[in-house]
Amino acid sequence: MSNRTSLQKRLGIALTFGVTLLWLLGVTASGLVAQHEMNEVFDSALQETAQRVLPLAVTGILNREIGARNETAPALEEHDEHLTYVVRDRQGKILLQSHDADPDVFATLPRKGFSNTSTHRIYGASAVSDTIYIEVAEPLAHRREAALEAGLALLMPLLFLIPVSLLGVWWVVRLSLRRVVEFQQSIESRGAGDLSPVEGGRLPAEFEPVAVAVNRLLERLLRALETERSFTANSAHELRTPLATALAKVQRLKTEVHSDPLRTRVGEIEEALRSLAGLSGKLLELAKAEGGGAISQDQHNLVPILTMVVGDFEGEAPGRINLTLPGREANSFLDPDAFAILARNLIENAVKYGSPDQPVEVSLTADGALRVRNGGNLIPPDQLALLRNRFVRATTHGPGSGLGLAIADAIAEGAGMTLVLRSPATGCGDGFEAEIYLV
Ligand SMILES: Nc1ncnc2c1ncn2[C@@H]1O[C@H](COP(=O)(O)OP(=O)(O)OP(=O)(O)O)[C@@H](O)[C@H]1O
Ligand SMILES: [Mg+2]
Incomplete structure (x- = not known):
């Protein structure tokens, strides 16, 4: 495979990134709306509390003996207060306070309506011709915690969304590209x-x-x-x-x-x-x-064909060819005619170009390896690489058209086999060797 980015990977990452980004935008927008609504609800609760507590506080204060001290409202049972309140007169003297109330949270003089300090949201209301004030305070940290929890709850699905989206996109793209991949493989695998x-x-x-x-x-x-x-x-x-x-x-x-x-x-x-x-x-x-057709439907034993082809050269080069055959059949799907043409061209070359004082070794093994070897001068690698091209010859003397190895190579290629040419021959310092596995 090439090192190009796969379409599947690119789509998977881009779509997941896009979905995550959209989700984050959605979470931010809904978080802001939720925070605004929550603030309204909290403010209304603050106001409601002040207006409910004030008449009770006023009644209690007015019924007190004159000169009685500031009083802390008793807690029915131990609990944390989210809302604390103080009831003061116009000069800021505390007349009543809830049991957790911290007077430092409030301004020196009482105020009506909503106000903010650095830590609290406060609502003040008055009664008895502005002589008695109540102020209810709620810690801003409480609101922040509520907003944070809502935001986290909205973010939580992202933990599932990212892997699920990656997997989903990968799967959908893979499914959609299945035919394309099959198409690519069918082109790639054909010879x-x-x-x-x-x-x-x-x-x-x-x-x-x-x-x-x-x-x-x-x-x-x-x-x-x-x-x-x-x-x-x-x-x-x-x-x-x-x-x-x-x-x-x-x-x-x-x-x-x-x-x-x-x-x-x-x-x-x-x-x-x-x-x-x-x-x-x-x-x-x-x-x-x-033209193809180098492969036949059935297997054929190559031994008798090779014996016949070598026999044809007996007249031309008596006793020069050493033929080594396997003790049993060497079967191959290579077409018998194509094999005869291939072997004839390789042996003809060995007889023609091999040094006359050295034998031509032709061997066929049971696993279908045909090797034709001869002695002679070395062929430089750059020349050797070109010999299987049409009309290319390394030796220009003597008759020949430069087509023999092109024919052998075309037969090998048509049958899906590889013709290997070596100079020097294996195990020698010089000479030439042609080898092909015919299975
Ligand atoms: N067994 C060999 N030993 C040494 N050189 C060889 C051998 N076989 C081929 N060659 C070199 O490769 C060249 C190309 O061989 P090829 O069989 O293609 O053509 P050719 O023998 O010259 O002509 P043709 O086979 O068409 O009559 C030859 O000219 C020769 O130089
Ligand atoms: Mg030839």
Whole structure:
């Protein structure tokens, strides 16, 4: 896989981040509204308390003996007070206070209405022609705590929302992209030679045009390759008969000519026609190799085919080829004809380019490894890398068109196998080795 960011990851993070941000904005807005409403409710409670307590306090104070001291309202049972109050006269002298009330919280002189200190919210009311004042105080910390708790309660779902959103987005994106991933894998897994249309019928609508475009391109490519292949095959085929006829005629002419110089020239023409026939034969093999069909439906034993191909070279290089075969069958799905062409080209090269005083080693193992080795000069790595290209030759002397290894490579590629070329041969200081696993 490449190091590009995955769509799934990017969408997962972006959507989760977006949802979280929106949620935070929502929480802030609702928190502010809730705080405003709570303040109204708390203020109303403060006012209500003051107005309820004041008549009772006034009655109690007026019924007291004149000159009695400030009194603290008794608590029926032990409790914390959120609301504390003091009842004072106009000069600020305390007449009555709730049991937890701290007189320092209030201003020196009583005041009516709502006011704030740094720590408390206070509401004051008066009675008896503004001679008796009540002031009820509520700690601001109490309100802050209430607002904080409400805010936290709203934030709490985020703890679940973030992982759930990440998982949900990841899952939905994965589900939606499943067909696209399958499409990508089907393109990735096909061999370079497979030009059959890709399956894009179940892709999401946005991706369908890609599949259509890919198929159109594959179709054009297939058509172009087929045209090229059939042109090569047809021309090679068409050349065969006239070349064979010309060769036969030239050979007959050679026997009829009695002058030596003329016979030499006719011999040269014969040689040229022979190499032309060889080239047309190789072109036909290349067209077949590139046309695919290197794999057959059933397995075939390669041992007798290799024995036959090596036998064909006996006349040309008697006793030079050392053939090593497995004791049992070596079966492969490689098409027998394709295998014969492949082996013939590799052995032909070994016989042609190997040093004549060294044997050509041809071996086939039971696990299907074919190795063809010969002695000879080293081929530099940069040249070796190019040999499987068409019309490329390292040795330019001697007849040859530079197509043999291209044919072998096309057959190997068509069958999904790899042809390995080495120089020097394994375990030697020089020479050449071709190896292919035919399973
Ligand atoms: N066994 C080998 N030993 C040394 N050199 C080799 C061997 N096989 C191939 N080569 C080099 O690789 C070149 C390309 O080989 P290839 O079989 O493709 O073409 P060719 O033999 O020149 O022509 P053709 O096979 O078409 O008649 C050869 O010209 C030769 O230089
Ligand atoms: Mg060759």
